[in-house]
Amino acid sequence: MSIGLMQWQFFVALLTGVLLLWGVTWAWRRAAMRREAERRIEAARVRSGHVPLEIPTVRGGINPSGDSVPDTLPEWFIQGKGEHAVVDETPRIRVRYLDAHDRKVECTLQVDHLDVQKKTITGHGELPGDIRRVPLHRITSARIADSGQRFNVDTWVDAVRVARRRRGQV
Known part of the structure; x- marks a missing residue:
């Protein structure tokens, strides 16, 4: 019993396909x-206080009262004006989300409050009296309204949580 040439070619082609x-x-x-490892590393950096470039920031000090400077800051920061990039907790964003009836909604929202425990964003739109409360899990995409840059809501929430913890507003 010998293997014919056609059977041998079929076997080699099948083996090549399986290996490929x-x-x-x-x-x-x-x-x-x-990609998952990079995402986890970036999330750990945000939780440790690093503010990535895609998160909107404002200039300000660590303490809103400004009366005492924590001794954990480096000397160059204490000698300077004491201002650095702080996470903007009230950015203006363009949000796409699913409403209560599972319809797609897109609006530009000026964030008024982020409730970390309830996981909701409360903000107002362009029209007077247009106040919206959007659950974070219903948001499908978000962009910064002024620049159109992508806005990662989960990373922003983690950065706000870290900033509030540093200020003592847990």
């Missing part, structure tokens, strides 16, 4: 693991 499929899935999984 295995290689593509391995590369895909490796890239997905790398």
Whole structure:
């Protein structure tokens, strides 16, 4: 019993296809693991106090009262004016979200309050009396209204949480 040439070619083509499929899935999984690791590292940086460039910031000091400077700050900061980039807790963003009836809604929202415990954003729109309360899990995408830059809501919430904890407003 000998294997014919056609059977041998079929076997080699099948083996090549299986190896190629295995290689593509391995590369895909490796890239997905790398992206997940980068996302986790960035989230840990935000939780430790790093403010990424895509989060809107304002200039200000650590203490709103300004009477005492914590001794954990570096000397160059204490000698300076004491201002640095602080997370903007009331940015103006363009939000796309699903409302209570699962309809897609898009609006420009001036954030008035972020409730971290209830996980909601309360803000007002362009029209007078247009006050909206948007649950964070219903937001599908967000952009900064002025620049159109993408706005990661989860990263912003983590940064606000860290900023409030540093100010003692847990």
